Structure formats: structure tokens, C-alpha cells
Amino acid sequence: KAGVTQTPRYLIKTRGQQVTLSCSPISGHRSVSWYQQTPGQGLQFLFEYFSETQRNKGNFPGRFSGRQFSNSRSEMNVSTLELGDSALYLCASSPSPTETQYFGPGTRLLVL
């Protein structure tokens, strides 16, 4: 079974731009979560989607948004990028919210 895939793997943007990251979960997994990882803040939860519904959201500003499609693929969007948004964004999937999460390789975003 293929693992979680994330695209793109690397991204460079400038302040003020917006960005969309994509995550394809493991086949059969319907729950997708997003995390931001930075050296200073560590791994922080962004949001969780299950059956196209956002079930859970972390403490991030409204510039961070996401959605999930009927095929369970998910996207997250960051608008008006700031330098502090530079991070590794990790997506994790699980069959359901109660089961173990499996992570993708992440998207490294650099904001200049």
C-alpha cells in the first residue's frame, strides 16, 4: 500500500503570497490531520478532517485553512504568508480519528 504523499515537497514563496499544499492519504484512510513543525515551536497541530468535515482545529490564525475532498485528499492553504510560516508541514492519515496516524514526508515551505 502506498504511504501518505504530499506535494510539493519543497516550496519557496515571498511574504504576502499564498500557498496551497496537498496531501493524499493512504488508500482507505478517511481522516487527515495537518501539523506545522518548526525548530522553535516543535510539532503543532493545525487541523483534522474526517469525511470532508473539519473536526478539530489548533491555535493558528485564520490565514491557515484547509479542506478535504470526497476522495479523502486534503489541501491546506496559507494566505498572506509571513516569514514565520517557514516550516515543515506534515500531513498524517488514519482510517478514522480514533486510529493511529501515519505521516507523509512533509512539504518544506520557505518564505522569503
Added chain:
Amino acid sequence: AQKVTQAQTEISVVEKEDVTLDCVYETRDTTYYLFWYKQPPSGELVFLIRRNSFDEQNEISGRYSWNFQKSTSSFNFTITASQVVDSAVYFCALRQVYVPGTYKYIFGTGTRLKVLA
């Protein structure tokens, strides 16, 4: 407050040594899950183990073993006869109910393990 503490920021060992990574958690829930993940330089977090709060049996998987003690709120991870390929950042995580029907994962800050040849 719910949190996960990994006090060891970085550990260096020589190949074939045993090493224990510490994890201490705080939660007010009676039902929760604990996890260990490995993050190699490639960035992907690799799932190692999940343990629920009602199962205090220690577990061994090859060179890996885990010691869960509710009395001390600890879930420590030991690698026996370490190898260079074990070099990575290891994260301990706590999953608990956020609001009914949803869960929240709280990750520790990670321990960077360097195994020297």
C-alpha cells in the same frame, strides 16, 4: 495542563551501546494513548508504537522496547545494541480527547539520537 516532556534534547552513543529515551506526560484524562515516532533526516515521522492507558505491559520489538509506568507518568523507549541507522529524532506523543468525539495529539519536543560508528 496536558503536556509531554522529553527532557533529553540530544543523546550521542557509540554503536552497539544501549540507549533509553525518556518521556514524561501529564494528562487529566483516564483514557489516553501514547505514541513514539521516529523522524529520520528525510522528515517523515515513522510510527513505532501505540499504547493505551489501560495496558501497562512492557513491549519488545526486536531491538526496541518500551516501558510504560502510569505511577510515574512515563513511557520510556530503549534501543538495545544501537546502530547508525537509529540516528534520528524521536518523538513521544499523547493523544487524548479534545472535545467529545475528537482527539488532540500533543507531541514532545523530541530527542535527537546520534549513533556514532
